[in-house]
Amino acid sequence: xxxxxxxxxxxxxxxxxxxxxxxxxxxxxxxxxxxxxxxxxxxxxxxxxxxxxxxxxxxxxxxxxxxxxxxxxxxxxxxxxxxxxxxxxxxxxxxxxxxxxxxxxxxxxxxxxxxxxxxxxxxxxxxxxxxxxxxxxxxxxxxxxxxxxxxxxxxxxxxxxxxxxxxxxxxxxxxxxxxxxxxxxxxxxxxxxxxxxxxxxxxxxxxxxxxxxxxxxxxxxxxxxxxxxxxxxxxxxxxxxxxxxxxxxxxxxxxxxxxxxxxxxxxxxxxxxxxxxxxxxxxxxxxxxxxxxxxxxxxxxxxxxxxxxxxxxxxxxxxxxxxxxxxxxxxxxxxxxxxxxxxxxxxxxxxxxxxxxxxxxxxxxxxxxxxxxxxxxxxxxxxxxxxxxxxxxxxxxxxxxxxxxxxxxxxx
Amino acid sequence: xxxxxxxxxxxxxxxxxxxxxxxxxxxxxxxxxxxxxxxxxxxxxxxxxxxxxxxxxxxxxxxxxxxxxxxxxxxxxxxxxxxxxxxxxxxxxxxxxxxxxxxxxxxxxxxxxxxxxxxxxxxxxxxxxxxxxxxxxxxxxxxxxxxxxxxxxxxxxxxxxxxxxxxxxxxxxxxxxxxxxxxxxxxxxxxxxxxxxxxxxxxxxxxxxxxxxxxxxxxxxxxxxxxxxxxxxxxxxxxxxxxxxxxxxxxxxxxxxxxxxxxx
Numbered sequence: 001x002x003x004x005x006x007x008x009x010x011x012x013x014x015x016x017x018x019x020x021x022x023x024x025x026x027x028x029x030x031x032x033x034x035x036x037x038x039x040x041x042x043x044x045x046x047x048x049x050x051x052x053x054x055x056x057x058x059x060x061x062x063x064x065x066x067x068x069x070x071x072x073x074x075x076x077x078x079x080x081x082x083x084x085x086x087x088x089x090x091x092x093x094x095x096x097x098x099x100x101x102x103x104x105x106x107x108x109x110x111x112x113x114x115x116x117x118x119x120x121x122x123x124x125x126x127x128x129x130x131x132x133x134x135x136x137x138x139x140x141x142x143x144x145x146x147x148x149x150x151x152x153x154x155x156x157x158x159x160x161x162x163x164x165x166x167x168x169x170x171x172x173x174x175x176x177x178x179x180x181x182x183x184x185x186x187x188x189x190x191x192x193x194x195x196x197x198x199x200x201x202x203x204x205x206x207x208x209x210x211x212x213x214x215x216x217x218x219x220x221x222x223x224x225x226x227x228x229x230x231x232x233x234x235x236x237x238x239x240x241x242x243x244x245x246x247x248x249x250x251x252x253x254x255x256x257x258x259x260x261x262x263x264x265x266x267x268x269x270x271x272x273x274x275x276x277x278x279x280x281x282x283x284x285x286x287x288x289x290x291x292x293x294x295x296x297x298x299x300x301x302x303x304x305x306x307x308x309x310x311x312x313x314x315x316x317x318x319x320x321x322x323x324x325x326x327x328x329x330x331x332x333x334x335x336x337x338x339x340x341x342x343x344x345x346x347x348x349x350x351x352x353x354x355x356x357x358x359x360x361x362x363x364x365x366x367x368x369x370x371x372x373x374x375x376x377x378x379x380x381x382x383x384x385x386x387x388x389x390x391x392x393x394x395x396x397x398x399x400x401x402x403x404x405x406x407x408x409x410x411x412x
Numbered sequence: 413x414x415x416x417x418x419x420x421x422x423x424x425x426x427x428x429x430x431x432x433x434x435x436x437x438x439x440x441x442x443x444x445x446x447x448x449x450x451x452x453x454x455x456x457x458x459x460x461x462x463x464x465x466x467x468x469x470x471x472x473x474x475x476x477x478x479x480x481x482x483x484x485x486x487x488x489x490x491x492x493x494x495x496x497x498x499x500x501x502x503x504x505x506x507x508x509x510x511x512x513x514x515x516x517x518x519x520x521x522x523x524x525x526x527x528x529x530x531x532x533x534x535x536x537x538x539x540x541x542x543x544x545x546x547x548x549x550x551x552x553x554x555x556x557x558x559x560x561x562x563x564x565x566x567x568x569x570x571x572x573x574x575x576x577x578x579x580x581x582x583x584x585x586x587x588x589x590x591x592x593x594x595x596x597x598x599x600x601x602x603x604x605x606x607x608x609x610x611x612x613x614x615x616x617x618x619x620x621x622x623x624x625x626x627x628x629x630x631x632x633x634x635x636x637x638x639x640x641x642x643x644x645x646x647x648x649x650x651x652x653x654x655x656x657x658x659x660x661x662x663x664x665x666x667x668x669x670x671x672x673x674x675x676x
Contacts, residue, residue, distance in 0.1 A: 137551075137598070137599070138552065138599075141598075141599040143594065143595060143598045143599075144551075144591065144594050144598065145473075145481065145591050145592070145594045145595035145598065146595065149482070283552075284554045284555060284556075285549075285552040285553045285554055285555075286552060287555065288555050289551055289552075289594065289598075290551055290558070290587055290588075290590030290591040290593070290594045291590075291591035291594050291595070293587075295478075295584060295588060298584055298587060299580070299584060302580055302583070302584075
């Protein structure tokens, strides 16, 4: 099993009465709550944590894209991955991902990801989410009625731009470019591994099955609720005749580890409460612009009784969070057991751990991360060892890796 | 009694799903539905059918035409759809009545094919934007009751739009009708029609509803000022979807204006 360390990069200073004074953490959140000088400190702290995780043996470190969002302060995952590419050496750069429907022309995405793959020596995972309605439709003004069509076209253009050695013309519905000729090209051939973060749309499962992409279920509902959805994905792949391989699936999970179960509860409750209470406080009117979901997905959701879960997490307590899988938490022994249960239920080979939660301070994030890396990972890494992982990067050999010069001292 | 037919349009063969009612010898009236489509042959259409040959198509993307949305991209495509429909029915010109997004389509038809329009009644028109009067965002609504904001009282969504229909189908249609509207009005309902309104030389009436959460009465003034010679009235006790909330008042003002040139 592979483990990735991911930080949503939340703003850690939302006020006590945030829910009462803001209708949403996303889209129209009060910008006066943000302090750019403190933001400078926070960015550096979060980037340091990602680099720290790389030194502890995590397989990947992850960044993502959100806009106008107080719990996700990475409008550009490429900028984050770029700085990480220079300060890490072997670890996978999990760019999970870029909402490719937003960019016109999407060859810009192809270029930037090619740059990252080259800069990092072939360590990039390219995540291509459709993106959330909040980001795509409400923050970027992308039309929900055409979003999925545009996503598909942009995907096709990026793939061809990475692979076609000839100059070509692209006469699409959403992009018209007379001369496409990417320069530079990615190191990884035919292209970096592609992961598709999704939230349960049937069309996305089919897309992953058809294209052979990794499907990453990124929710904050936890692994207990995630089981039915991941099972739906595996069943669909089975129907399509795709041979099962756990590494074709990834799952994101909040995880906190301490010396004992009690200590974990004492140390982390307030930060998880901050996350569930404030960071997930999204105005429902921004969640699902008309056309964002397909008719099939709407009907499937209605038949399933509608998605519940996130709406209530903030009303629950520690023991409920653990029981219902919103968090994997406790001593190294407890967490190991829960990870084994997660792997069995979801059958995923890639776990994207969210070991920094809410407004967690640096020392706690590092303590939790260190315990997980040293006392949990070694005991669960063997899971799925009989399967070959086709969805991790294939970097260049160590003899070819360039070493950045040390940071210069003095004023520069 | 009215009937819903599926027609192949000429030229091109595009399909139209169209309600027709009234006497075929009566003056033709093209009804262009609002964001919420045509949930049924309702009281407004029935009343209008006393005096008109009512032609009420689902625009491509709405209701039974939900799968036709990819075929239309902009105002011109919608104008051609409606003109081709009249052509197919052998109707040279019609009184055009549009509500909400339908009013925008009506204005486009009058600007581009003035010969096809005998009179133009635009009710709670969308399609122009003013930062001073943005109105509620029809697309940023709670998914549990996505069109409630279109009514003067949110409970009227159930009473007037959803009632007596299969709940799941009615809800899915509600969302797909909103999707079709979003295709043309997202993210800001500035369709560009403002550049063309000066071309309208048909006699025109602008009506705004007293309790419309989307289109303020001031927007009615902006529309009136942009269309040469246009007049305006207010519809009392109604929200945005005036054909459902104030069917008789709507029918009466259309009758008076289209047939007699009177603004009641």
